[in-house]
Amino acid sequence: MGTGHIEVSDGSLYYEAVGDGPAVVLLHGGLLDCRMWDDQFELLAATHRVIRLDVRSHGRSSTATGDFRHDDDLAAVLDTLGVDRVALVGLSMGGRIAFDFAVSRPQRVWALCAAATGISGMTFTDPYVLDRYQEMGRAAQERDTAAFVEAFLRAWVDGPHRRPEDVAASVRVRCADMAANNATRHATAQGRMLERDALHRLGEVTAPTLLVIGDTDSSDIVDVTQRAVRDVPGARRVEIPGAGHMINLEQPDAFNTVLLPFLQEQSP
Template sequence: MEFGLKLKEGDKMTAGYADFGDGKLYYEIEGNGETLVLIHAGFVDSRMWDEQWKAFTQHYRVLRFDMLGFGKSDPVTGPVSRRQDLYRLLQELGIEHARILGCSLGGETAIDFTLEHPELVRSLIVVSAAPGGFEMRGEPPALLLEMLQALEQGDLARVSDLQIRLWVDGSFRQPEQVDSRVRQRATEMNRIPVENGTWAIDDANPLSPLAPPAAGRLGDISIPVLVMAGALDNPEILRAADLLANEIEGAEKVIIPDTAHLPNMEKPAEFNRIVLGFLSRL
């Protein structure tokens, strides 16, 4: 593995690339103290944490990165293991243990990583995520079916629009009811994985999924856990939050009102207060 590190002038942030051989992964680190790892959702990139960065780096050494196929990282050329990429990154950066916060796909990755490497994880925060093996109930959202159809037709602009409708707006709002700045920022990030074909190439068929899947192993997690979700997210995400909170002994659950899949972007001050409060009690 090769690294290209650079220290940005005027601040304390170190940014670089990790080359795993199957693509270069972009990451940033800033702050001192215990390491807090931020893992982004599967339709945006590490910029989703911009409103958390200053608040969290005042208390922790914070690491965020773009998964392969997202942001500044290389596109994926085939299925990858998200949890294995996280493991390789932590090992090469010499991080022996961390507190991990993941949203959506990032939350699923964080759960899998915790089950596979419990000795490396001090605490876990899962946002808007379902564990691997979680069986969705009912009919899939109509917008999801439209998105898959647009993907088959190669209508990438429509794919991106529908992904924003699905996840940023959520199941119970129209676009005009959502902060336009949040939608615009998410759209800018979303265009990259859509153009890269990330979901179709990798995340619809991930490499070496955790076996047995996490949904049946949640009771094995014995570290402090905080489960978060937005009240306006898809009801199945809220049901997954209930499962996580019920199956993991001692887990705390917080539902943030008037937000959907990205509560940290919609209500950053409230989100930051909840996360830092949870971490400060550990």
């Protein structure tokens, strides 16, 4: 397995690469890191060249010191690794990055799977999520990492329709560990995350696109997924019962059963 850091503007990104075949990049959610893809990383390596990375201000990558674009960072990683075209598999913020890359560099994407996705240009309106964001902001100001992480878990692991005890403890523990690491390691992050306003450019996506969503996710994610299914040419939507926002962690078998055939169908 290849692993290390790749230089990008004002920093470096941690990556891991394994396997041979058509290239697939796994993009993690916000406040998480590439470990969230442990199951899929090993599974896909049997048939693909699989790359996963910690995006800027996450995991083992550099903390942002100024304005940046995640899709530019991704392009730098691919260029360094000598990868021309990829399938992008992203969850939440990872899906958001995937859409930005797909509209800015459509010729480099042979397939796109966005799970519980955000899309740049969207507005969050779900009262439950907005309340949790306020809690996260207060906790950050007070430097209360435990409260910050718990508010994050309530927003994006439990979600608006479940209590903490309704979610597998192992999933909450994994997400809490990643979030706490990011909250402490990258607390000094500066600058803006610049984006491509992909919500209003969805018609420019040329790659075959699969949208995956859990049946207990927030209204914002449901709405933006429906928008993508409507506006991305030929896009398909699959709903996974019993899953919230962290689909691949909560329901890995169901997620893999959807993802693998999609990639096999589209493989160049």
